[in-house]
Amino acid sequence: MMTTLKQRRIRDRIMEGLLILSTIVVLVPLVIIVFHVIVNGFGALSWEFFTEELGSPSRAMQGRPTGLVHTIIGTIVVDFMALILAVPVGIGAGVMLSEYPDHKMNPMLRVMNDTLNGMPAVLKGLLAFVLIVKPMGTFSGISGAVALAFVMLPIIARTTESALMSIPWTIREAGLAIGLPRWRVILSTVMPAAKTGLVTGTLIAFARAVGEAAPLLFTSFGNNYLPNSWTGWLFGPVDTLPQRLYSLAISPYSEWHQMGWAAGILLLGFVVFSFIVARILTRQKFSTS
Amino acid sequence: MNRSDELMMDMNPDVIQGENSVKGSSRIHMETKDLTVKYGEVTGVKDVSLKVERNRVTALIGPSGCGKTTFLRAFNRMHDLTRVARVTGQVLLDGVDVYHPDTNPVLIRRRIGMVFQKPTPFPTMSIYDNVVAGLKLVGIRKRQVLDEVCEKALRQAALFEEVKDRLKDAGGSLSGGQQQRLSIARALAVGPEVLLMDEPTSSLDPQSTSRIEELIQTLKEDVSIVIVTHNMQQAARVSDRTAFFYVGNMIEVGDTKSMFTNPKEKRTEDYITGRFG
Numbered sequence: 001m002m003t004t005l006k007q008r009r010i011r012d013r014i015m016e017g018l019l020i021l022s023t024i025v026v027l028v029p030l031v032i033i034v035f036h037v038i039v040n041g042f043g044a045l046s047w048e049f050f051t052e053e054l055g056s057p058s059r060a061m062q063g064r065p066t067g068l069v070h071t072i073i074g075t076i077v078v079d080f081m082a083l084i085l086a087v088p089v090g091i092g093a094g095v096m097l098s099e100y101p102d103h104k105m106n107p108m109l110r111v112m113n114d115t116l117n118g119m120p121a122v123l124k125g126l127l128a129f130v131l132i133v134k135p136m137g138t139f140s141g142i143s144g145a146v147a148l149a150f151v152m153l154p155i156i157a158r159t160t161e162s163a164l165m166s167i168p169w170t171i172r173e174a175g176l177a178i179g180l181p182r183w184r185v186i187l188s189t190v191m192p193a194a195k196t197g198l199v200t201g202t203l204i205a206f207a208r209a210v211g212e213a214a215p216l217l218f219t220s221f222g223n224n225y226l227p228n229s230w231t232g233w234l235f236g237p238v239d240t241l242p243q244r245l246y247s248l249a250i251s252p253y254s255e256w257h258q259m260g261w262a263a264g265i266l267l268l269g270f271v272v273f274s275f276i277v278a279r280i281l282t283r284q285k286f287s288t289s
Numbered sequence: 290m291n292r293s294d295e296l297m298m299d300m301n302p303d304v305i306q307g308e309n310s311v312k313g314s315s316r317i318h319m320e321t322k323d324l325t326v327k328y329g330e331v332t333g334v335k336d337v338s339l340k341v342e343r344n345r346v347t348a349l350i351g352p353s354g355c356g357k358t359t360f361l362r363a364f365n366r367m368h369d370l371t372r373v374a375r376v377t378g379q380v381l382l383d384g385v386d387v388y389h390p391d392t393n394p395v396l397i398r399r400r401i402g403m404v405f406q407k408p409t410p411f412p413t414m415s416i417y418d419n420v421v422a423g424l425k426l427v428g429i430r431k432r433q434v435l436d437e438v439c440e441k442a443l444r445q446a447a448l449f450e451e452v453k454d455r456l457k458d459a460g461g462s463l464s465g466g467q468q469q470r471l472s473i474a475r476a477l478a479v480g481p482e483v484l485l486m487d488e489p490t491s492s493l494d495p496q497s498t499s500r501i502e503e504l505i506q507t508l509k510e511d512v513s514i515v516i517v518t519h520n521m522q523q524a525a526r527v528s529d530r531t532a533f534f535y536v537g538n539m540i541e542v543g544d545t546k547s548m549f550t551n552p553k554e555k556r557t558e559d560y561i562t563g564r565f566g
Contacts, residue, residue: 102372168409174409174472176367177402178422195413
């Protein structure tokens with residue numbers, strides 16, 4: 001079918017309009033959520049919010065100082081422990097899938113990874129409960145970290161695999177051809193080239209896990225107070241932001257509801273902060289594009 | 290003794306400086322005996338016996354899919370990477386079987402360098418680091434040694450004058466032809482005795498191509514070269530000996546001059562006169 005230049009121009013404009021429209025549709029919910037969370041939670045943000053523990057509901061109701069310092073520290077402790085557990089294993093599995101495609105273990109590894117990825121997060125909490133909470137006889141920060149590591153693991157493995165596979169195979173051959181052992185080629189030529197993808201993948205996994213409440217409900221469990229000693233962060237019940245947000249939201253106290261919104265602000269802050277860190281980490285010496 | 294020490298010992302100063310071509314003395318540098326490469330059930334190369342002469346250029350020619358690249362990649366065990374590829378027969382380097390169970394493919398690849406169809410600079414490395422990658426990444430850190438090897442390899446690859454003031458720039462910032470010479474320098478830096486070139490100019494413009502062809506003429510003083518090319522004029526220009534491949538078989542091999550003026554086989558004649566291919 002022949003079209004005139006004018007018709008083509010009009011079509012081009014229509015397509016452009018549709019693309020802009022769909023971009024707006026994507027952005028609107030984000031803006032609404034961020035706006036709503038900030039408006040509702042901003043009032044609860046105060047100096048005490050960052051320095052005091054929550055305590056019992058009466059504290060907030062009687063206007064005594066109360067805050068979420070134990071939740072903030074707990075989130076950092078649990079999430080970073082999860083990251084430390086998940087990153088080496090996840091990247092290792094991703095390297096295996098991408099760099100040794102012929103290995104006989106890989107079909108099984110791939111199926112298991114996809115299953116783990118599709119498994120509801122609450123079941124991962126249950127798994128950590130059976131593996132760690134039951135034998136230890138107590139809820140603990142460590143069990144929460146393990147549950148979150150199960151959330152991160154398959155995402156890291158997947159993104160690592162695709163980041164490494166996007167590096168041309170010829171780079172590996174070039175490395176082998178100058179007499180480098182295979183592991184050295186992977187470590188020193190392929191992985192640096194895929195660095196942006198690796199960090200991005202880890203970040204996506206981290207952001208996913210930071211927002212998960214379900215796996216923590218019966219692992220790190222939650223705590224209204226700071227632990228008595230540092231071992232309490234690892235071996236005792238620990239508060240985390242998404243699970244605290246949930247508890248505050250379902251509580252019958254309007255003071256706590258507002259604190260819940262403020263916890264939402266912090267959660268958003270966490271994600272944004274980790275994005276900024278990732279941007280700094282992936283700054284390339286040379287552009288690879 | 291750790292791994293890098295082992296490699297260091299293997300790389301005595303003579304080897305590092307690429308002056309090892311005087312070491313062996315027999316005329317035949319590499320040799321294949323009944324070499325067959327199969328991909329699963331498909332035969333890529335069948336029963337090829339070829340002698341590669343020392344300090345000469347051997348060209349492998351033939352139409353696309355005739356197995357010349359498959360054959361070349363058997364020389365430095367690049368088929369090890371793909372489990373489906375199976376190599377039978379022998380490849381000898383100065384009489385040593387490249388495929389013997391006791392032969393370490395990593396060490397073999399330091400003696401038999403390779404340059405690929407497309408330039409392959411390591412994307413995250415500078416020009417300098419690209420050239421010395423084969424030394425630095427096995428634990429040779431002495432700045433002075435690396436500097437010397439880098440300059441020598443870049444000079445051998447006729448690239449030094451163009452890049453000497455920007456060694457810290459990305460390897461990927463060079464032009465295509467320069468990147469290919471960088472790949473050659475990187476291969477030479479580990480001091481190979483044989484250089485395999487797989488259509489090294491196919492992605493380059495005519496000017497860069499002629500630079501590489503000139504380079505091949507000077508390089509053969511130091512190394513023996515096996516070059517795959519689909520360009521017959523190139524084979525005629527650069528090589529001393531030519532082998533003609535057709536559907537996985539080596540049809541004919543001989544001095545380039547006589548191959549192009551007086552081929553013995555009908556199929557060779559048909560190909561070089563442009564009747565097919």
